[in-house]
Amino acid sequence: MDIRAQVSMVFHLDKCIGCHTCSIACKNIWTDRKGTEYMWWNNVETKPGTGYPTTWEDQDKYKGGWVKDGDRLRLRLQGRTEGLGNIFFNPNLPTIDDYYEPWTYQYDELFNAPEGDDQPTARPISLITGKPMDIEAGPNWDDDLGGSPIYASNDVNLEKLTEHEREQLNEVERLVFFYLPRICNHCLNPSCVAACPSGAIYKRGEDGIVLISQEKCRAWRMCVSGCPYKKTYYNWATGKSEKCILCYPRLETGQAPACFHSCVGRIRYLGLLLYDADRIQETALADEADLVMAQRRIIQDPFDPLVIHAAKANGITDQQIAAAQNSPSYKFVKKWGIALPLHPEFRTLPMLFYVPPMLPVLGKMKDGIYDSSAVEGMGQMLNSLEKARIPVRYMASLFSAGNEEIIREVYRKNIAVRLFKRAQRVKDISAAEAQEALEIGKTTAEEAEAIFNLTSLPTMEERFVIPAFAREEAIEQSLDPYTHKPAAGFGYREAPARRW
Amino acid sequence: MSNTFLWAVFPYIAVALCVFGGLYRYFHDRFSFSSQSSQFLENRMAFWGSTMWHYAIILILIPHVLGFLVPGAWAALIADQTRLYVMEVTGLALAVMATLGLAILIVRRLSNARAQSVTSVMDWVLLGALGLQVVMGFWIAFFYRWGSEWYLHTSVPWLVSLVNFNPQIQYVTAMPLPVKIHMLNAFVILALFPFTRLVHIVTLPLPYLFRPYQVVIWNRKRNVPYDAPTGVASIGPDVPYLRRG
Numbered sequence: 001m002d003i004r005a006q007v008s009m010v011f012h013l014d015k016c017i018g019c020h021t022c023s024i025a026c027k028n029i030w031t032d033r034k035g036t037e038y039m040w041w042n043n044v045e046t047k048p049g050t051g052y053p054t055t056w057e058d059q060d061k062y063k064g065g066w067v068k069d070g071d072r073l074r075l076r077l078q079g080r081t082e083g084l085g086n087i088f089f090n091p092n093l094p095t096i097d098d099y100y101e102p103w104t105y106q107y108d109e110l111f112n113a114p115e116g117d118d119q120p121t122a123r124p125i126s127l128i129t130g131k132p133m134d135i136e137a138g139p140n141w142d143d144d145l146g147g148s149p150i151y152a153s154n155d156v157n158l159e160k161l162t163e164h165e166r167e168q169l170n171e172v173e174r175l176v177f178f179y180l181p182r183i184c185n186h187c188l189n190p191s192c193v194a195a196c197p198s199g200a201i202y203k204r205g206e207d208g209i210v211l212i213s214q215e216k217c218r219a220w221r222m223c224v225s226g227c228p229y230k231k232t233y234y235n236w237a238t239g240k241s242e243k244c245i246l247c248y249p250r251l252e253t254g255q256a257p258a259c260f261h262s263c264v265g266r267i268r269y270l271g272l273l274l275y276d277a278d279r280i281q282e283t284a285l286a287d288e289a290d291l292v293m294a295q296r297r298i299i300q301d302p303f304d305p306l307v308i309h310a311a312k313a314n315g316i317t318d319q320q321i322a323a324a325q326n327s328p329s330y331k332f333v334k335k336w337g338i339a340l341p342l343h344p345e346f347r348t349l350p351m352l353f354y355v356p357p358m359l360p361v362l363g364k365m366k367d368g369i370y371d372s373s374a375v376e377g378m379g380q381m382l383n384s385l386e387k388a389r390i391p392v393r394y395m396a397s398l399f400s401a402g403n404e405e406i407i408r409e410v411y412r413k414n415i416a417v418r419l420f421k422r423a424q425r426v427k428d429i430s431a432a433e434a435q436e437a438l439e440i441g442k443t444t445a446e447e448a449e450a451i452f453n454l455t456s457l458p459t460m461e462e463r464f465v466i467p468a469f470a471r472e473e474a475i476e477q478s479l480d481p482y483t484h485k486p487a488a489g490f491g492y493r494e495a496p497a498r499r500w
Numbered sequence: 501m502s503n504t505f506l507w508a509v510f511p512y513i514a515v516a517l518c519v520f521g522g523l524y525r526y527f528h529d530r531f532s533f534s535s536q537s538s539q540f541l542e543n544r545m546a547f548w549g550s551t552m553w554h555y556a557i558i559l560i561l562i563p564h565v566l567g568f569l570v571p572g573a574w575a576a577l578i579a580d581q582t583r584l585y586v587m588e589v590t591g592l593a594l595a596v597m598a599t600l601g602l603a604i605l606i607v608r609r610l611s612n613a614r615a616q617s618v619t620s621v622m623d624w625v626l627l628g629a630l631g632l633q634v635v636m637g638f639w640i641a642f643f644y645r646w647g648s649e650w651y652l653h654t655s656v657p658w659l660v661s662l663v664n665f666n667p668q669i670q671y672v673t674a675m676p677l678p679v680k681i682h683m684l685n686a687f688v689i690l691a692l693f694p695f696t697r698l699v700h701i702v703t704l705p706l707p708y709l710f711r712p713y714q715v716v717i718w719n720r721k722r723n724v725p726y727d728a729p730t731g732v733a734s735i736g737p738d739v740p741y742l743r744r745g
């Protein structure tokens with residue numbers, strides 16, 4: 001047993017309102033520099049949709065993540081020697097057009113225009129070339145299903161749906177969608193790390209945050225291709241790859257990452273998980289249908305004396321163990337089993353988990369009017385699972401590598417919690433019915449209460465359980481990260497600029 | 501002066517610049533110690549240009565280096581007429597490939613606005629020097645046949661004499677102009693090494709072939725019970741920051 005600690009995140013999708021506050025918080029702190037304008041370390045995409053960069057989930061195109069090859073794992077991208085062979089040209093690199101060309105406007109033309117009959121206009125100027133450009137795409141071009149015939153219908157997760165299901169989705173396309181906020185998953189088996197020829201990307205031993213050393217990065221760009229979530233980005237101005245750093249300077253001073261802190265829907269949770277590093281390979285090699293369960297199994301019980309003992313032997317502090325015992329991630333992911341990894345079939349063992357949105361059919365369109373009066377009793381609610389407007393199969397394609405039963409289990413439990421609380425508060429469901437719902441959802445009154453509390457009423461301290469962290473040496477040397485950052489980005493010692 | 505300077509002094513200056521400049525940059529400006537790829541901004545021409553250029557130029561450089569390092573073995577290799585012939589033809593073909601690849605890269609940086617925006621003055625200087633070098637190389641291969649043979653009796657003894665700190669410039673001073681340009685420009689390129697993206701040559705990540713896939717770095721030393729070390733920042737009530745062991 002090799003017990004290590006991992007900062008792990010949970011996003012509760014039922015609560016996300018798609019306001020993009022998280023993305024802006026991140027951008028203002030980390031990616032407002034030249035070369036990073038196009039990067040959104042935190043982005044929120046509309047599902048169904050093609051996401052950012054466009055169709056990032058399509059690994060036939062981008063070749064990210066791992067493939068199970070008998071009893072071995074290999075990078076879908078390339079073998080090691082092949083990697084060196086591709087060093088002069090990376091054949092699977094997305095280009096700026098797969099994201100979008102960043103731009104600004106010639107605002108001064110608005111102010112300096114001579115008086116005339118026409119309203120002056122501010123032309124868009126490319127932030128790469130500095131020349132006028134035609135805007136063809138931008139961040140969240142398909143927000144809220146905008147342009148869905150082009151975007152949403154190209155979502156790769158729709159491929160697994162039947163013709164009928166797809167039609168169904170289309171019928172209500174103006175009604176149903178949900179938001180999927182994404183950051184780097186700080187994976188246990190990161191393929192970005194494995195793909196980097198320079199060994200510049202590393203996982204911090206103490207907390208599992210995945211970082212790119214800006215001094216070791218040699219611009220081979222293999223991580224950009226290797227990460228199946230497309231969460232490392234190439235800074236074209238400095239010739240270095242950059243990625244979400246989980247705001248480690250904030251974490252190290254006891255604050256939640258900026259996107260977590262600013263989240264309007266309060267959908268974000270952060271806490272430690274203890275896991276057994278000896279079992280990473282075995283977990284990543286699990287059968288597709290078993291991946292979610294395998295990932296739950298590798299997470300260890302922080303109350304188990306054996307685990308605590310092994311953790312201490314590995315230098316994990318008492319504080320960290322206490323934080324792991326109190327961790328909201330542990331509850332959502334392992335104890336309650338209602339948070340699932342995004343695309344576990346990429347086999348990187350992502351450590352960001354999602355509570356899938358329920359989107360139950362509680363009403364329907366009747367003559368152009370949304371009619372929800374039909375909801376009565378618990379039958380409707382429980383049935384809503386089968387009639388869910390976004391088919392269970394779609395959710396399974398996103399969150400359980402196709403295992404629909406896992407999605408159903410999560411839904412049954414979440415619906416049970418709702419019915420249980422509804423029986424208590426609205427009182428239009430009998431106690432017996434609520435009890436039956438709890439049984440169907442394989443949960444208990446206490447658990448339902450706890451899920452309800454952490455879902456709906458959590459305080460800041462309950463959402464973010466942050467133990468004392470070991471500080472990154474880089475920042476340690478350069479003192480206060482907030483004074484340091486405007487001068488040097490997050491490179492250290494010297495400004496991240498090229499003189500040659 | 502000129503001959504002595506060009507053939508007996510300048511090469512030393514160039515090599516010194518290359519070595520000491522390179523070391524200086526490695527230790528003091530490691531951030532920029534790479535080639536700043538622009539494939540992300542322009543993909544299609546980068547493929548043809550970069551692949552053709554790199555593979556061709558590496559294959560061309562190998563015989564250049566072999567002839568210098570193991571002239572005896574090289575002479576034996578080309579003693580056979582057919583082998584010499586094959587060598588010359590391959591060399592010519594590779595020269596065409598390298599020239600074409602470099603031409604594409606130059607056109608790319610000239611014509612593509614995005615690629616242009618990440619091109620520095622030193623990039624142009626380097627492209628110019630490399631362009632001159634391959635064009636001259638091609639010229640020599642075409643008009644002064646059997647270079648694999650005469651190289652052994654002209655440039656190689658001169659290079660060897662340079663290594664022995666006893667420059668014998670008579671081996672090269674009578675060479676035709678294109679050959680002279682080719683030889684001198686080679687040293688110019690060496691001198692440019694630390695000041696351009698050429699430094700990426702020595703960053704070939706061979707350890708990748710042997711290292712484990714995953715890289716984990718511990719900020720604190722593991723498994724060692726520790727007391728709060730003196731003079732080190734402490735961030736929590738009882739978690740002292742530790743140096744890496």
Ligand code: SF4
Pocket residue numbers: 183184185186187190191192193210226227228229230231232243348350
């Ligand atoms: S999400 Fe991508 S960038 Fe982040 S750790 Fe996983 S593989 Fe690496």
Ligand code: SF4
Pocket residue numbers: 015016017018019020021022023044179181262263264265266267
């Ligand atoms: S800030 Fe929170 S609620 Fe708003 S889009 Fe981001 S994750 Fe969703």
